[in-house]
Amino acid sequence: MAPDGIVAFVRADCPTCQVVAPVLAGLAADGVVTIVSEDDDAGLEASWRQGIETVPTLVRLEGGEERERLEGWDRARWEAFTGVTGLGPGLPDWRPGCGSRTLDPGMPEELAVRFGGEVLRSRRVELAELEDEMEALFDRGWTDGLPVVPPTPARVLRMLTGTTRSPDEVVAVVPPDLVECTVEKVAVNAVLAGCKPEYLPVVLAAVEAACTEEFNMHGLLATTYFSGPVVIVNGPVATAIGMNSGVNALGQGNRANATIGRALQLVIRNVGGGRPGGVDRATLGNPGKYTFCFAEDEAGSPWEPLAVERGLPAGTSAVTLFAGEGVRGVVDQLSREPESLARSFAACLRTVAHPKLPLAFDAFVVVSPEHARVFRQAGWSKARLREEILGLLQLPGEEIMRGAGGIAEGVPESLRAATLPKFGPEGLWFVHAGGTAGLFSGIIGGWVNGATGSQPVTREVGT
Amino acid sequence: MTRVVLDPTGERTPARRERVERLPALAGRTVGLLDISKPRGEVFLDRIAARLEADGATVVRYRKPTFAKNAPVDLRQEIATTCDAVIEALAD
Numbered sequence: 001m002a003p004d005g006i007v008a009f010v011r012a013d014c015p016t017c018q019v020v021a022p023v024l025a026g027l028a029a030d031g032v033v034t035i036v037s038e039d040d041d042a043g044l045e046a047s048w049r050q051g052i053e054t055v056p057t058l059v060r061l062e063g064g065e066e067r068e069r070l071e072g073w074d075r076a077r078w079e080a081f082t083g084v085t086g087l088g089p090g091l092p093d094w095r096p097g098c099g100s101r102t103l104d105p106g107m108p109e110e111l112a113v114r115f116g117g118e119v120l121r122s123r124r125v126e127l128a129e130l131e132d133e134m135e136a137l138f139d140r141g142w143t144d145g146l147p148v149v150p151p152t153p154a155r156v157l158r159m160l161t162g163t164t165r166s167p168d169e170v171v172a173v174v175p176p177d178l179v180e181c182t183v184e185k186v187a188v189n190a191v192l193a194g195c196k197p198e199y200l201p202v203v204l205a206a207v208e209a210a211c212t213e214e215f216n217m218h219g220l221l222a223t224t225y226f227s228g229p230v231v232i233v234n235g236p237v238a239t240a241i242g243m244n245s246g247v248n249a250l251g252q253g254n255r256a257n258a259t260i261g262r263a264l265q266l267v268i269r270n271v272g273g274g275r276p277g278g279v280d281r282a283t284l285g286n287p288g289k290y291t292f293c294f295a296e297d298e299a300g301s302p303w304e305p306l307a308v309e310r311g312l313p314a315g316t317s318a319v320t321l322f323a324g325e326g327v328r329g330v331v332d333q334l335s336r337e338p339e340s341l342a343r344s345f346a347a348c349l350r351t352v353a354h355p356k357l358p359l360a361f362d363a364f365v366v367v368s369p370e371h372a373r374v375f376r377q378a379g380w381s382k383a384r385l386r387e388e389i390l391g392l393l394q395l396p397g398e399e400i401m402r403g404a405g406g407i408a409e410g411v412p413e414s415l416r417a418a419t420l421p422k423f424g425p426e427g428l429w430f431v432h433a434g435g436t437a438g439l440f441s442g443i444i445g446g447w448v449n450g451a452t453g454s455q456p457v458t459r460e461v462g463t
Numbered sequence: 464m465t466r467v468v469l470d471p472t473g474e475r476t477p478a479r480r481e482r483v484e485r486l487p488a489l490a491g492r493t494v495g496l497l498d499i500s501k502p503r504g505e506v507f508l509d510r511i512a513a514r515l516e517a518d519g520a521t522v523v524r525y526r527k528p529t530f531a532k533n534a535p536v537d538l539r540q541e542i543a544t545t546c547d548a549v550i551e552a553l554a555d
Binding site: 120122123124125126127133136137142150151152153156174177179181185188189192216218219223266270271272273447448451452453454 | 469472531
C-alpha cells in the first residue's frame with residue numbers, strides 16, 4: 001500500500017508526468033511527496049487499489065484513508081496542495097494528465113484478477129488448448145441447453161461489483177442437493193446466464209426467495225407438473241436496470257428479464273444439482289423453465305404494485321416468486337364494462353389445470369393496459385376484481401364431479417351437492433404489464449398451492 | 464494461452480455409502496410402508512401390506528404430510544430406527 005502523506009502516481013510514458021518529473025523529484029527529495037510509478041508491479045497495485053484514473057495524480061493519505069486528490073498538472077493548485085511555492089517556474093501553468101495504466105484496454109479485468117482475485121473460492125477449471133470454449137461448457141453440463149458466457153475470474157469479479165455483499169456470504173441452501181450457495185456461486189451462474197453486474201442483487205433476492213420452505217423449490221423441481229419459478233420484479237430497481245414491463249413483457253428480447261430468470265434456473269441446476277431427468281421429473285415442462293421473469297408496469301397501473309399488496313412499503317424494490325406454468329391468453333375485445341370483463345377472466349381462469357378441478361391451483365392474471373383501463377374507468381380496485389371473480393367461480397359439485405359432462409376427471413361424486421371454489425381467498429393474484437395495444441390479458445396457472453405445495457414468496461432486493 | 468473458468472457447481476463430493484445388506488428373509492422383520500400422500504397410494508400399500516404380513520413380516524404404516532415436499536426429518540428418523548426395510552409408494 002501507498003504510504004501516508006502526499007503520494008504522486010505517475011507513469012513513464014505520460015508526457016505530463018515527464019514534464020513535471022523535475023518538480024516531483026524536488027518534492028520527493030524534500031520529503032514532501034512519495035512517488036509511486038505505475039511502471040512497476042508494486043506501484044501498479046497501489047494505483048489500482050487507490051482507484052487512480054489519471055496520471056499524474058496527487059493523493060493525500062491519512063491513516064491509509066484518502067483525504068484529497070488532485071489530477072494533472074496545475075501549478076497554483078499543486079502549490080496549495082503541497083504547501084510549497086515556486087514549483088516548476090519554467091513549466092506551463094497547466095497541463096492535463098494522461099490515463100492511468102490501470103485503465104489501459106484489458107487492464108481493469110487483468111488487474112482485478114491479479115490483485116483482487118484472491119477473494120474467489122470457486123474451483124478453477126483450466127480449459128485445454130484445443131477445447132472450444134463454448135463447447136467446453138456444454139460438455140461439463142453447466143448449461144440449460146443454450147450457450148452460456150464463460151465464467152472467467154475477471155467476469156465473475158466484475159459481476160461481484162454489482163453487490164455490496166461479501167463473495168463468501170451464504171445466500172441460501174439450494175435444493176435439491178441442499179448445497180450452501182455463496183454470493184460468489186450466484187455470481188458465477190449470473191455470468192453464465194449473461195447478466196450485467198447491476199442485475200445481481202435481483203438474482204440474489206430471487207435465489208433467496210426460491211430457497212424458502214414456503215416456496216418449496218425442491219417440490220416444484222421434482223414435480224411432473226409443467227411449472228417452474230416465475231420472477232416478478234417491483235420497485236425502482238426494475239427501471240434502473242432496464243427491465244421490460246411493456247410491449248412483449250413476457251416474451252424475449254430484454255436482457256434483464258431474460259438473464260435474471262435464467263440465472264435463477266442455472267443456480268438450481270448447477271449449485272443445487274436439479275436437472276431435467278434427474279430430480280426434475282416434469283412430464284412436459286414449459287418454455288418458461290429457461291427463464292420467466294418480468295417487471296410490473298407500476299406507472300401505468302390502476303392498482304397498487306404486487307409487492308405492496310404483499311406487504312412491502314411502496315417504493316421498495318422486490319421480487320415475487322410464483323410457481324407458474326406457461327401463459328394462456330384471455331381475449332376479450334368487446335367488454336367495456338368491468339362486470340363483463342371480470343366474467344371473461346373468470347371463464348378463462350376456470351380452465352386452469354382443468355375446468356373441473358377446484359382449489360388445487362392458484363393463478364396470476366397479467367392484466368394488460370387496455371384491459372386495466374376498463375377497471376380503472378369503473379373505479380374497480382384489485383380487491384373488488386378478485387372478489388368478483390372468486391364469486392363467479394363457485395363451482396357446483398354436480399358440474400365438476402367425476403363423469404359429469406362425459407369427463408372422468410373431477411371431484412368425487414360424494415361432493416355432488418357441494419359448492420366448491422375454484423380458487424382459495426389467497427389463490428388469485430393480479431399484476432399489470434404489457435404493451436398499450438391489445439385487449440388481451442394473460443393467465444399464469446400455478447402448481448399445488450398452500451402449505452402443502454408452493455406459496456408465492458416476496459423478498460426485498462438488497463444492494 | 465490457458466483459459467480458466469470458475470466452477471459454477473456446488474462442488475459437492477458425494478459421500479460413498481455401502482448399501483445395507485439385503486434381508487435374507489422377511490419373517491420376523493419390520494417393514495415400513497411410506498404413503499407419500501398421492502391419491503390411491505393406500506390401495507397399492509394395502510395390497511403390499513397383506514403380502515408382507517403373509518410372509519411373516521410386521522408392517523408399520525407411515526404417511527408424509529404432502530407428496531409435494533420432502534419427508535420431514537423426524538419421520539425419516541423414525542422409519543430408520545424402527546424398520547429393517549422400507550417401501551415408498553409413488554402411486555397416483
